[in-house]
Amino acid sequence: MASGWTGLAQTLNIQFDTNLDDFAKKFKDKHGPNGNGDAAQGKPAYKFGQFVDKHGGLLNSAAERGRFLIDSGSRHWDGSINILEAVVKHSLTHEKPAGTPKPKKIKFLDILTDPNATHARVEVRDHNGNQINAPNDALIEPAENFVVQITCPPST
């Protein structure tokens, strides 16, 4: 697990920090204003992994992109992936005031390995360290930024 993610956390952190505005614009261009897609314009809803793989600067080769997509696949995650997807959509489409993009930073910690895990899981916390427990958790809206910790089963 996570074999395709070597070094990716650091790269993602750059995108969610110094490149955040551009990253958010590209996200909305691809997945619509709320990240939920726009069928009329042929824009797919955001699913974890399917935004990052489009950016050659993050994943340099077809093999890296493919391995990342496999690692991000739903088969390998428990239900917590839905929380991460919700937080990414919220962060990259956030506006304040309405109509003015104000995306929120997400910090990805180095990926951990759990030798007893059979599926990957993710823990998302707000700027105060409070854990986000559901995709519609009331803590998401007021959060200033987020911290993400991904834990994977060992590589086979």
Next chain:
Amino acid sequence: MINSSAKRPQLVTTVSRRRLLNASAAAAGGFVAGTILPSPVLQALADQCDANNCDLHKFGATNINYMTSVKHQGPCNACTAFAVVATIEGTYNRKNFGASGDKGLNLSEGQLFYAAGPKDKCYLSHWWPRDALPYCTQVGLAREDEEQFAFWDNSTPKPTISNIKIAGSTSLIDSTNLNKTKQNMKNWIFQTGPVIAVMVQYEDFQAFGDAWATSHPDAENTNVYFPGVGGSPGGVIGGHVVSIVGYSDTGTPKYWICKNSWGKKWNGDGYVRIAQGSGASGECYIESLEVLGVLLS
């Protein structure tokens, strides 16, 4: 098992067939020069597999099938076992087809999966073919038709002296040149047998074959799959492994012919045509992740 004897070209030995193929390929600007001039009928056979088109499960004018029947992996995440075994069987049958008394191989996917697979078994998240192949080299696989193993029998398998071992495997990927990788794959399929390939599985892949099976039961689907072929590809489910048994460079788009392990009904006949990749995003990266040919002992 390979096809019944009724489909065998009775007068073509393995050696002469290979020479015919080589001659035909050379004439078409293909692979290796040969020396034997085939009869018109045999030329037609040879012409079915060349630098641009090849199909090891419907090979030549008489539709020789070097592949065993399509299996069903059931609810287990066991695609690696099925693709590896299918590739070993196809490679063996391609080499030995027509040899006196040889009836082809049908090996045990269950043995490979339960003896060599990762600890999570049916719920595993990753099992790459390169991690399955050493067992095939060191222990070997039993013939399923000897009824030593059934797929759902997860008892500890006992290696026997009749196990079929392979010598190893070879990667066909050129990490810096996708076109070279594709050529390596075609050369291998043409000259040696099918190849194992890992792909990214989107949600619409299974739906593609399910829809066809519903609307055209038992009919081959000649449409080519690529992620998003029917609209949105949906999310990524994970990795999947297939055995590539053929290719076409004259179709649009160019495609691979793949033996899947979701039963004979899926996609009409259990096989699926998958678009060759360009190295860009929005594809299933079937040439880029892990592509292996097996070497027989």
